[in-house]
Amino acid sequence: MKHPVTPDGRYFVVRGWLWRMARPDFGEQERTELVKRLMTARRAVRDAKAAADPQAVAAAHRKVDAAKRALGERGSVWWTDGAPDFNRHMAKTTLYADWYAGVARSRYGGF
Structure with missing residues (x-):
């Protein structure tokens, strides 16, 4: 993985910030479907921004949030x-x- 993952598998780290991992108990098919939903929603955000459509941007952001919650990356902890x-x-x-x-230290030779 490109980013380090905490020893308990709950977070990955980007530029020093912790980001919650998806729930590990998903089957491959379920996880694939949820990631597909997330990526579709992210593309919808991009397209709505390009079209300068604030209502579509807001709707697309809600879909991104719903997908991330379904994955366990947001909302209640898993x-x-x-x-x-x-x-x-x-x-x-933390x-x-x-x-x-x-x-x-090991990845970057210090801070």
Whole structure:
């Protein structure tokens, strides 16, 4: 994977920010269908912006949000151990700070 994934598999890291992974309990077919829905919605956002249609942009963003929620990337967390959600938090300000410091040093030769 291009971006490092936390040891518990809940997040991947982009430029120091944690982003929630999709639920791991999907079958391949279900995950493929949901990703297809997400990508279709993202293309709809692009097309609506190109057409300068604010209502279509808003509708497309709602579809993106619905697809991400279905994947488990937004909304209620998919894990059941009561751990907090750090989606869209800086890794260095969370319980993943030590892990990320090691990843950053090994990947980037330091900060």
